[in-house]
Amino acid sequence: MASSDWASKDFYKTLGVSKTASQAEIKKAYRKLARDNHPDSNPGNKAAEERFKEVSEAYGVLSSPEKRKEYDEQRTLFGQFRGGFQGAPGGGFGAGPGVDFDLSDLLGGIFGGGGGRGRGGRRAPQGRxxxxxxxxxxxxxxxxxxxxxxxxxxxxxxxxxxxHGTGARPGTVPKVCPKCQGSGMQTGTSGGVFAMTEPCDQCRGRGMIVEDxxxxxxxxxxxxxxxxxxxxxxxxxxxxxxxxxxxxxxxxxxxxxxxxxxxxxxxxKHKVFGRKGDHLTITVPVAFDEAALGATISVPTLDGPPVSIKIPPGTPSGRTFRAKGKGAPIKGSAGKNGGRGDLLVTVDVQVPPELDDEARAAVEALRAARGTDDPRATLMEEAR
Structure with a gap:
């Protein structure tokens, strides 16, 4: 639908939102209606297909701040036009006798029209x-x-x-509209005061008439x-x-x-990997002894062989290591590949849920070796 035809449809009503609805409200309403009426969800349902086209058209206008502004202005303008312009002295537009007022010029100035006039000053059809x-x-x-x-x-x-787009039965062709001579526009007068150019009422602006x-x-x-x-x-x-x-x-x-x-x-979501900007993330479990004594562990990557990460002695749970160049592709200027991000590896120190006799003896020996050192001593001091 051309922008000059927007005034004939209430896009807010189509989406079921108010004229003051925010962009988020418009988007939410469109997505629900589009899902409910999408042809893939309603095979063979012509009514749903038509409804899907209507809400898509409405969203195409209202989702764009520029198009929405044009639409609101045009609806207001045509509302005034339907109420009747007064060109006589004291009227709303104040056009005096003998002054031509071409509504298409006004619409062109507001909605991006411009040139394209045919013979006799009439605007040629522009397509849609x-x-x-x-x-x-x-x-x-x-x-x-x-x-x-x-x-x-x-x-x-x-x-x-x-x-093939002609609108006429195969084997026949449309004829040029005799009223507008194919321009799709006609000029009328309002009380003999000023002239107004509007879509031809015989061909409805198409410039052609389909008889069959x-x-x-x-x-x-x-x-x-x-x-x-x-x-x-x-x-x-x-x-x-x-x-x-x-x-x-x-x-x-x-x-x-x-x-x-x-x-x-x-x-x-991926079962193992996550995203942080251009970097990939992964949490890797490590045993207590690996964190305490140090170790070299093997870490999977998304699309290549595993990488080796060196865990230094005394590594706490939650510490993150970086594997350079093992993350997501980075797009540079003009969409060209700008290398890859990193793989951020966070270690999660595991505490065994159960201990056998040998393991329990080793942990008790560690406790005895630690002595009376309290890891929460500083915390208690700061809390006081």
Whole structure:
């Protein structure tokens, strides 16, 4: 839908939010509606598919602060227009007799219009930019670290496969609108005071009239279309990250560009590894004697052979060691690989739940050797 047509739809009502809703509230409402009505969850349900398209269109506008501002301004402007402009002296716009007022110029100034006028000063049809689409995908921890190519099934409007976008029954063609001569716009007057340019009421702004509509799209030239995209998720992507894929959204009409696809990535937790920025983390159990006497331990890595970590004598539980270059890929400028982060290894000193006679005797000997030294003495002193 072109921005000049936004006023005909209440996107806030579509998402079930108030006009003062925050971006977080809008996003939450969209995600719930999108999940409930997604074609993959409702195979063959045309009503759900149509609802999914409506909420996607509404979110595409309201999720962008710039588009939302334009939409709110246009709704206000058209609300005033429906109430009637007064051009006579004392009226709201104060246009005097004989002064032409072209509403399309006003809309162009507000919503990014500009040139493109055809013969006789009428604005030529501009087509419609494709809708922005947001979808979600869940990937494994390793895919997030290394990058992955995902197949995504997308549903959006495209040119009708039966009439190839003309809106006319195969074997027939639309005819040029006799009222606007194909421009899609008409000029009317309000009480003879000033002229206003608006979409042609005979062809509804298309510039063409379909006398024998296509049975598939009923003359609209558009039909739901499903396609599978191979989307590359970059290495190092984080949980909840939103990736923009330019031109991979809804198809544009005529010369207008395709919309963008926004992919929200969810990363599954790993049983062993965690993330801390560009570094990977791991907690490794070590025996009491290894921590007390020192040892060299073997630690697994995510995508390579194990590394050896030297534990010095007297290592306390919770101490972290660093294995250089064994973490997640780091993206440099322009998305190029900038090396890898580190693997942060935290030791967890294990206390055996049970002791056999030999082990108990050894621990009792250690206690006797320690004597009366109280490890909590300083703590007690500081507490007092």
């Amino acid at each position: 930019r494709g809708d922005d689409i947001e979808t979600e995908a869940t990937i494994t921890f390793q895919q997030a670290v290394e990058g992955a190519t995902l197949p995504l099934r997308m549903t959006s409007d495209d040119a009708c496969p039966t009439c 509509p296509c049975a598939t799209c009923h003359g609209s030239g558009r039909a739901p279309s499903s396609r599978t995209l191979q989307v590359r998720v970059p290495a190092g992507v984080k949980d909840g990250q939103r990736i923009r894929l330019k031109g991979k959204g809804g198809r544009g009409e005529g010369p207008a560009p395709d919309g963008d696809l926004y992919l929200v990535v969810h990363v599954e």
